[in-house]
Amino acid sequence: MLRIGSLELETPLLLAPIAGHCDLPFRILCREEGGVGLASTDLLNCHSLLRGTRGGTALARTNGMDQPLGMQLYGNAEDPLPEAACWAIDHGARLIDINMGCPVDKITKKNGGSLLLRNPCTTIELAGRVVEAVRRHSNGRIPVTAKIRLGWDEKSIVGPELARGLEQAGIDAITVHGRTTEQRFKGSADWHRIGDIVAAVDSIPIIGNGDVTEPEHARQMMQVSGCRGVMIGRGALRTPWIFRRAWTLLTTGRACSEPSFNQKIRVILRHLALLEQYRDHRHAVMCMQKRISWYGKTMGHIRPLKEAVRTSDSIEQMRQVIQSWIQDDGEEYTSMGRRDTGSATSARDQVGAMVR
Ligand SMILES: Cc1cc2nc3c(=O)[nH]c(=O)nc-3n(C[C@H](O)[C@H](O)[C@H](O)COP(=O)(O)O)c2cc1C
Structure with missing residues (x-):
């Protein structure tokens, strides 16, 4: 079990913040699919939150189906990060x-x-101020974490030193994306170097991140680096059921099979229903137009479906197009399918009832 400060997660698998993608409907979808221990908002601008701008607060929107939730803030030492943390x-x-x-x-x-990786001293001092404000505001109930990369570039791998300082400042866990800033998303994430950061801290959990796209990768990342949790981003955009599969693998040692084609279509329909429920019509349509190609990556030859979704201009039209891809002879449930997921299934049914 992964414990972050006073927060005990049901699984050590975390949904990453992915700006423009990991909104409330998608977070609920992943949670319903099962296996998610914690999800996060996209990065939030502290000024927008404190001013109450519509865009800023919309990104922070959550509800009871979306717990436990981390809210991610960005800013620098001059910004009102401690105040925004209290708002969150x-x-x-x-x-x-x-x-x-x-x-x-x-x-x-x-x-x-x-x-913030450029100047560890200022960053550690800033983190200390956020920790202090959060502890005071929440009576010690709410943990504070940081999400870092290995360093700015190959010449400044500050991760281990920064992580040690952040731990001393009271940070409760650190997520490490195993690339430098200069790399952006190029090359591959270095799980061994995530291990250097695990070795550098005293006792707080390190959560590894980068290039986990199959359940087996989560187990390998934990073995290679010694990290106690795994955060998954782009892998979840194509397969929101990856958390359930990875959790099954971590707990039983056995891989469970991919959902069937029909199950995947039903997940897409569910995503559309959640978008319809939580976003305005225009955003919901635009979002699915963007997302269909992520889903398509594991669904074989579905180019006509992708084209039809991209050219649909209403949710209803999209729904009909997607529904028409359900195959009569398509297998509904795999041997370790969704019906085996216990509480995840009942959460799904509850939201389903709300939508209906
Ligand atoms: C389009 C996009 C948007 C992202 N937005 C955020 C963000 O808002 N906050 C953040 O900490 N990381 C963000 N990330 C980085 C991811 O959280 C994650 O660290 C990175 O994608 C590596 O993990 P992955 O290989 O599992 O995707 C973003 C990544 C992508 C591709």
């Missing part, structure tokens, strides 16, 4: 995460995200 607690966060790994110019130009 008041709006449903069960954990506060500080983004120290985003390589995107828009964020690093504001001295946030990965730029």
